Amino acid sequence: MDILNPAFWTFVALIAGIYVIFSLGLYVQFSLAGLPNFGHVAFMAVAAYTMAILVVRYSVSLQVAAALGVAAAVCLGLVLGIPSLRLRADYLAIATVAGGEIVRYLAMNLPGLTGGPLGSIGLLGPGNIASYNQEWQGLLDRLTAALSIPLGRSATRDLAMALLVWALAGTLLVVFWRLERSPWGRVLKAIREDETAATAVGKNVFAFKMQALVLGAVLGALAGLLLAWQIGVFSPDDYQPTLTFYAYLILILGGMNRLWAIPVGAAAFSLLYSGTRFMDFFPLSLINSGSRAFLRLFLVGLLLVLFMALRPEGLLGNRRELLLEK
């Protein structure tokens, strides 16, 4: 593919926007409240599956199905959070990644409910091809038509989607930037720094942690819905635990505790992720294109290790405000 192809870069920007929303959810949970959620991807999966099942099987309208998808992710947050928020940090990490894997295994092994390994395409049983995003595509078509008045032929569906995603991401970033500076955000940071002290001044630590977890779940669910609409068909394998660690890498790349650095991290990550397909110079040209995906994931791991070891505050972060030392 041509490296200067605008369609490709529109797509990269679009995916980066979805990752911004996904990582913002993790930011609220981890950077603000200090909850190391290693199973964030489960919120994506639950929202996408709920939405798709409702649309395909029960012909629910898109808005209602999306709202119920977010509600399902909130329920999962409550189910995971009520018992596990009292755990020590690394136990919470293990428990949440195990919880995320339970969601994925169930999606894989309950074909009657989820379409099994086939994914969303198998929601109507074998032989029928299920599709959940006609209504969304219709919406995008109308938006594209509107865009083509000023832009002419360069208005594409992906461009319309990218603009939508970034409008939402930008709004959410501003909202949460305000929230971080509100009394609510300050309490969360206090809990992150010293739970006992926050309790001593009369804050309900558990309730605040729960709010952070649930807000993160909502953001994860939104990202999951957008991703599902964009890719058009998904399967349990799209919700591997690695996705959660992409979000961690985005937070680290930008700056662990800098909300406005999330888009920077997401852009850097998307460049790295999509850029590897252009690395066809020697010695990398020895690796065939099918294996480049493994190279990408290897690089994700390498960057995680390097940044955590050498620059845990990230590119733009502030070392003084770093919860990782605990």
Added chain:
Amino acid sequence: MLEYLAQLTLNGLITGTILALTGVGASLVFGIQRVANFAHGEYMTFGVYVALVLNVGFRQDLVISAVGAMAATAVLAVGIHFAVLRPLRGRGLVALSLITVGLALMLRHLLFLVAGAGIHQYRIDQTAVFDLRIIRVSPGQAVAMAVTVIVAPVVALFLARTSVGKAMRAVSDNRDLAGISGIDVDRIGAYVWLLAGALAGLGGVMFAVVQGPFDPNLGSQVLFLIFTTVVLGGIGSAYGALVGGIVLGLVMDLSTWSGFAGGLDARFRPVLAFAVLILLLLYRPQGLFGKARVL
């Protein structure tokens, strides 16, 4: 139906002893490092592929291949300990957990790059079956049984009787106290990684032998079974992990027996293990036998 129960018990014991052996190493490492090693599954996969090269590439028999895998994985584990984990000790639980996650991604996809995504298997006849009237044993299971029957008591005796084994358990249980008692904590830490690496390599090869065809995802698929084993036995407790592994293996296989309310669908065995892991972390983080204390 009882024959089927006997068969399930055997299968469970085999899986269980493999989990137990690997779990001993993982538990000791958890104890000295104070952080879960998310790359432990990949250490196993590494051993699996070293043995594959020896077994298929150099036509060595399986026992020699397994010994080679143990040595190579032990070196890998100690190397990573000295290069990455020891210099970064004290970085905090989440940071170290993320670092081991990164190491896991690196190792797994390095194996994917080098060995390819295709499935492989050892030179062992997976179709043959030894029919012992009540139960049937595949050659892979027979090899696994023979190895674990020898290795498990050796490991247990090593930990119980030798001074190095005792020191390992002491450091894993309470690092500071062990240091004050005159144990060279750093040296013992390196030994623990040697042992954990060797056992992970062996456990990986045994899993591959029992399971048959495998790909580089093998280790990451059993990682949470290892974690469950470690938590079942009580984190840092070597004997606990030995028992925990066997209990987990038996529970997973026996839960599919139709005598228990129709039995659990075999597909849901991993879900059962994950649920056990979460419940243990919540309600009994000290494990089945551990004493309650602040962890």
